[in-house]
Amino acid sequence: MQRLRELSRRVEAVYGEIAETFNNYQQRQGLQCRSGCGECCLAPTIEATVLEMLPLALYLFDQGKAEQTLAQLEQLTEPQGCFFYQKLSFDGKQGQCSVYQQRPSICRMFGAGGYRDKTGQTSLSACKTIKLDNPGKYQQSLIMLQSEPPPLMMLSKEQVNELDYQLGNNHYGINTALQLALEQVLFKASYSFEQTDQQIA
Ligand code: SF4
Structure with missing residues (x-):
């Protein structure tokens, strides 16, 4: 469990x-993003x-909500927006x-960010609502791709995921990924409790 907590602290630092x-x-x-917009979360x-x-x-584990949330996630039957x-x-x-403070990497990049196109050049990805709200600024950002390149979403995700190759x-879909993470945490927690019990015995 301690290893998971240390890993989590390192993930949060990158976040x-x-x-x-x-x-x-x-x-x-x-x-x-437009104030109050949640279209990305619905996808x-x-x-x-x-x-x-x-x-x-x-x-969620520290809040005593891990088992309950896991059971609710297991009830989800079809791909749907974030739980x-x-x-x-x-x-x-x-x-x-x-769960804003604990949201994963992808949610910290919602709105506008960079990606590499087929030719390896940096390109800009922006959601349709932002383009609709700010057409001039979007066009200006495209013109400024060389002088003001957007941060690359893939690199940021790699920065997190290289912290632990296995995990x-x-x-996965965001709800499935959380389900698997909760299973990991609950498994490690039960293993830690067993070890403590054995040490006491
Ligand atoms: S975790 Fe991410 S996708 Fe889910 S509600 Fe929060 S910001 Fe939206």
Whole structure:
């Protein structure tokens, strides 16, 4: 369990850097998310590794909510948006994250970020709402790709996942990744309790 906690602290340290890097870029370019928008969280295609969900899994464990959350996640039958997204509008497009401090890497890059295109050049990915809200700033950001390149999303994810090859190797739907992370935490916790019991005996 101690190893998982240490690993989680290292993941969280990288998360701080990722959030700052992407926030800075999006603010400089005027490409921030629309206030209260939760369309990314609604998408059933968000992916994360087990490692990326480890801080959240440990947080839930410390809150005494690990078993209950695991049981709820096991009830989910089809790909759907994030379990932790709270819808605040009828169509679900307005909402909020209920685990904002523990959200995984991908959520810290929502909105606008860089990727390598087929030719290996840095390109800009921005969500359709941001493009609609800020067409001029989006165009300007494309013009400035060389002088003001966006941070690369893939590199940031690698920065996290290289901390543990095994837990950071495979990507799953965000709800499945959390389910697997909770299973890891609960398994390690029960193993730690057994060891403590044996030492006392
Ligand atoms: S963890 Fe939070 S920010 Fe990330 S997809 Fe879920 S609700 Fe959205």
